[in-house]
Amino acid sequence: MKFSKIETQGITSLVFSLATLPKDPADLSKTLANDETLGADAVLFLTPTLAADVCLHSYDKRGEKCLSHEILHALAAYLFYVAGLPVYEYEAETEEGILPVRITAGISPTFTAKYGKCKQTATNIPFRAKNIEATVDEVRCHRTQYAILFAEHAESVDLPALARALRTAPACGAETVVALSEFSDASGSAYLLRAASLRGDTVFPSAAAGAALMSLIAKGRERYGRDVTFRHEGGSLVCRMEHGGTFTVRADARLLLRGELTPPTPEPNE
Incomplete structure (x- = not known):
């Protein structure tokens, strides 16, 4: 073979x-x-x-x-x-x-590739655990529920601690947590993205980016049909959301x- x-x-x-x-x-x-x-x-x-x-x-x-x-x-x-x-x-x-x-x-x-659908399922879910107190949005994408946390500096977010906190939050049904922050980019809208599975599963960055973009659109910070760049630990990708939740991702x-x-x-x- x-x-x-x-x-x-x-x-x-x-x-x-x-x-x-x-x-x-x-x-x-x-x-x-x-x-x-x-x-x-x-x-x-x-x-x-x-x-x-x-x-x-x-x-x-x-x-x-x-x-x-x-x-x-x-x-x-x-x-x-x-x-x-x-x-x-x-x-x-x-x-x-x-x-x-x-x-x-x-x-x-x-x-x-053009594939999948995202759907916003909840907004501004509050949770508190130890030193963490915040609100998250929930988006379902590729059969996985994502909790989207907007932060001033996503790179400083303690993802393992956040994942542990979300596991005990009764109002949150997320399986993966995404920390997101905006940064300047000559090509247009750009965000730093970090994601972690609450169960330790492999996280596919494109799905996390799609969920994040759907949340950004719901908040009025982005719009349908526009290219948005996401940088993450494995590289960078360009995501575009269409009406109905189907999205396209371009990467190397x-x-x-x-x-x-x-x-x-x-x-x-x-």
Whole structure:
């Protein structure tokens, strides 16, 4: 099995192009993603389809199906760097329908994906725990509930302490906390974004940025159809929200390595 390891926004993906899907892709993905030598946040299996340019099957480290802009960016990067396809817009068949991915030329190519929906579910939820007292907005994005905290300096926010505080806040049902602060950028609106999962799960920066942008729009600080830059620990991305909550993310990606491996043989039952 030949594979490519691709990194985008701090999220690493193992990409396999196969004639058919493995017998147990979920279990295989869990094994591969948690392998000490491979180490990945997601595993992508690409198979042929008549409905689009490629069929995408993607799983997280727990062997559960997952989909994000980072995974779609990894797909586009594979098409460009490994498959050698030209700059163009391609379509991927996924369990959530046909989704577009676009490759754009430049000094370094960028990859754009349009996917998902965000919805504001609550605003100004107060909470207090130890030395933390604040209010957060809640936004649901990609099946995950986000708590958005606006801070003067997001880099100084104690995210672990904030996550612990939110876990005990009865009015807050968030699974991921996002700290956000504005900074000056020549390209226009720009924000520093930091995020942490309350359960210790992998946080996909694009979804956190989408949730943050929806909250900014609800507060009247941003508007639909406008590019907004978010910087985070894994890099930077440009996000644009459309009416209805669907959003587009543009970012870069890197091909880290290519290799070949033998699928692990399951141990016989005792």
